[in-house]
Amino acid sequence: MNKPLRRIAIFCGLLVLALLLRTNWLQYVEADELNSHERNRRVLIERYASERGNIVVDGKPITGSAKTKDTDFAFKRTYLDGPMWAPVTGYASQAFGASQIENIEDGILTGNDDQLFFDRTMAMFTGDEAKGGNVVTTLNGAAQKAAFEGLGNKKGAVVALEPGTGKILALASTPSYDPSSFAGYGAKDEKSWNKLGKDTDKPMLNRALRETYPPGSTFKVVTAAAALEHGVVDDIDAKTDSPLPWTMPGTTTELVNEGNIPCKDATLREALRVSCNSVFGKLGYNVGKDKMLETAKKFGFNEEQFVPVRANASIFPEELNDSQTALSSIGQFDTRTTPLQMAMVASAVANDGKLMKPYMIDQLEAPNLDVIEKTESEEMGQPLSQEHAQMLQEMMETVVNEGTGDRARIPNVTVGGKTGTAQHGENNSKNPYAWFISYAKGENGSPVAVAVVVEDSDATRDDISGGGLAAPIAKDVMKAVIDSKK
């Protein structure tokens, strides 16, 4: 009877071997896949297991962590002025995941990032509560407040940059949402989440980075830069060859101006001051679609920006016929831009032609406040020469001092800007967007450049609305930055 016994012994051995192989497969080969599985709650449990680090503005945290009685999550995310800061922080919800900075810097905030390995190990030995590190942002609290309150109950977005460095000083989007309203995973959180998702006003949309609008007349700054850079115009105070009315090449359509403004053969400065469609449409056509595209790309069009939150790519169309080139050059047709992109345009002009890469995370701190990583300012390019940039500054300052942007004037501060009103909807049936881009300038460079867009304003279709609705907001934001510097 022993021969079959030995065979059975081998069979039992094979059973155990199969189990051993399986456990190796699960716990070694497939471990990573299982650990990052979408259904694995451990990721979330880990995220809220210890006090989450904070997102810091002006040296003060704008987020917090509240201890909960929950069995899964020891802590819950809280937000200070949630709606105001939502476009910056994003959300960190136990039920719905995380977004923006909360998501991108999750490793630092939870303290699980490899860069914090040493801190974790030390905490293990000293027996301290594990804590996450902090994310220190470049934002300016006063500017953010001015932007958010300026938008008020209107729909729109504001982006403010520091032209010399690319630091994002304000990033507001309205209507906004309160990330703490669904930070947990209860029925209440789910209700808030669903309500926000169904809201037709799209409060969860970060308009400053993720929405592209037709830029309207504000794009004329780019067109002017292209005209100067490519030698189509040399002297901003020389008369241009601009017939009025001007019929777009290849069509029988006239490119009309808003109202009865002196655009015939206007100088570049004058054309920008009163915002002549006919002049800039023809200029864009004279520069040509390829050179227009080249300049637009230098300003950052046609590619996504990472600040480090992803911003949608702004679009200057690549395939255009002559009349479309003219329309695109005045910010209509298929030209679309994010508020961030227009702020970059203003900041490049203000920074004497040098475009700095926008960023909003200044540094990452370990739980003990040691700096782990500091973001260095980075030059993105030089869309226009210093000389041309200074010409554009003169023109934009004229717009504020004597033109459509008068509402943005700040006493004792040089301000340059450009208004815009962009039409949208079939046959322009919807309310236009009111735009304003501007910068302020002091003795030592420019402290701030701003782009403001207000949607669905009760605007009339002229640039007055850009100047009337958006410019005051831009002014308040610039003023807040200047005052906070004092």
Place this chain on the structure above:
Amino acid sequence: MSVVTNTTTIGAIEAPSRRNTELAMLAFAVAIPLFAYLNVGLALDGTVPSGMIGYGLGIGLLAGVGHLVVRKFAPYADPLLLPLATLLNGLGLVLIWRLDQSPRLIARATNLYGSFSPDAPKQLMYSAIGIALFVAVLLLLKDHRILQRYTYISMAVALVLLILPMFFPARNGAKIWISLGPINVQPGEFAKIIIAIFFSGYLMVKRDALALASRRVMGIYLPRGRDLGPILMVWAMSILILVFETDLGTSLLFFGLFVIMLYVATERTSWIIFGLVMSAAGAVGVATFEPHVQQRVEFWLNPFAQATWDQSEQVGQALMSFGAGGTLGTGLGQGNSDLIGFAANSDFILSTVGEEFGLAGTMAFLLIYGLIVERGVRTALAARDPFGKLLAIGLSGAFAIQVFVVAGGVMGLIPLTGMTMPFVAAGGSSVIANWALIGILIRISDTARRPAPAPAPSPDAEMTQVVRP
């Protein structure tokens, strides 16, 4: 079977009793769970757990009693079985206690049943009853061959045990329980021992009939119909269990046991084929009209599919537990295997092993089970009587299949079936029955390794003539 004259596994002459070896290993088997217990306490509360002394004394006492009884009543028994079982039982207690501390499970029980009662104290009591049964087996069963007398009674008892749960209400969706007032018994755990006894007795008698008196059909020997009767009956019973009690695990266990023992008794490979064909026929037949089985297979194939998740997260959660453990595990008390929720400390206890002990610990656990099986097979080889051989291989085979079916199910190697990891999982029936199983194996191995009595002097032998020169 020829009479064993000499095997490599047994020195019949003056075999060392190895009781001191057993004692030394028992010390380890008690010390390791004690350290594990300390580890859980430190991890969860940062203090030495208050039950440390009580727990240590309890498990030490149980192991000590077991050892003394073996020393006295089965002095030549295999020295590994008792320490291995003790180690598993001790670690099982620690794991159950650890899961009792889980706020998640406490909250879950409170939500569902309005109260939570820890399982570890119950398990300690069951372990004590298990050891008591182990002692009783060794005291009362002076020779395992006594069990031969109960061949047909065993069959009847096994049938009754297995059929009874049909008449009791299902608990947690499985009709595998007999409820007598406050006591709930899983008869399947005991039935496997009793079935093994029946098979051993029956096959020992019918071996030759089954092996020789058979017609050859297409190269396969088919036994006579009348010899097949009881075998078919057991087979039919397995099918019935599957259909009426939806207990996939137990019927698999019986199929396996039944094929292994037939093969060992008759030494004919054709029985394996015959057994497998019958098993397959039964399984396929049932699977075609039994939604429960189909559902299990579906869960196994798509553990993370939404449809599976809606019905039961357990399988997927168990897999993720193993993944979370990685190579070295999270450490006791620091994993999240309690996400499995229901049955985390019984059917799914291996996931907690996987998550908190990691790959290394899981392999160690599997190897301990492998060692128990291996010692059982060794006992079968060493046994000198066919009944003992059959019983030992039957018990170890059943043990091996049970471990494979449960661990394989939890790890997603095969579809999940409701059974428990012997000694480790929370559940009275399982612990008690498996201690009885170890008791029987120890009795068989004691008989096998006992030195043969010195031959009596033969009166016929004459004095050798001395030739004088």
